[in-house]
Amino acid sequence: NAGVMQNPRHLVRRRGQEARLRCSPMKGHSHVYWYRQLPEEGLKFMVYLQKENIIDESGMPKERFSAEFPKEGPSILRIQQVVRGDSAAYFCASSPPGGQGGNTIYFGEGSWLTVV
């Protein structure tokens, strides 16, 4: 059973470009979470999605950031017009449906975004 797959692992973008980060959850998982980790900081919740629905986006910046989890395909975290402050590690996690497994979430290896 493959784990949570994230790509790209490393992404370099110039200021003003767009960054797209992809996440394929573990097989059978229908919940996806995105977290951001800034240097020397902990994990900050960004958004929680189920298939075709955003459940909680209270941690998402109001502008330039969006997330989706379509019926088919991976979840996408999209950052438009990137700025240097967006440089961080972005982690995706997934969990089984209906609170199974005690809401345990399983993490991918992360995508490191560098804005130059």
Add this chain to the structure above:
Amino acid sequence: AQSVTQLGSHVSVSEGALVLLRCNYSSSVPPYLFWYVQYPNQGLQLLLKYTTGATLVKGINGFEAEFKKSETSFHLTKPSAHMSDAAEYFCAVTPARPDKVIFGPGTSLSVIP
């Protein structure tokens, strides 16, 4: 609302010594509690979790944690530190229903030879 505090952003122990990483939480509903470990440039790996039942939970790599409701704590311990335990450790909480998982700020563990 849930929140997590971890006392001590950096902890150093000698190899073979007891490891104690502290975690306190606040939750308005019965919580599920987790400890994750992160090695440099990697994702987070689940060490152990508490959902219901026995309050002393054993995890991987010799770690264990005890849920103490009266103290709202979930401290992580290991009797004897190993060099390979050096990493960042995160405590996390979620309510006992599908919801986001909230992480503490993390504790960096150093193991001195």
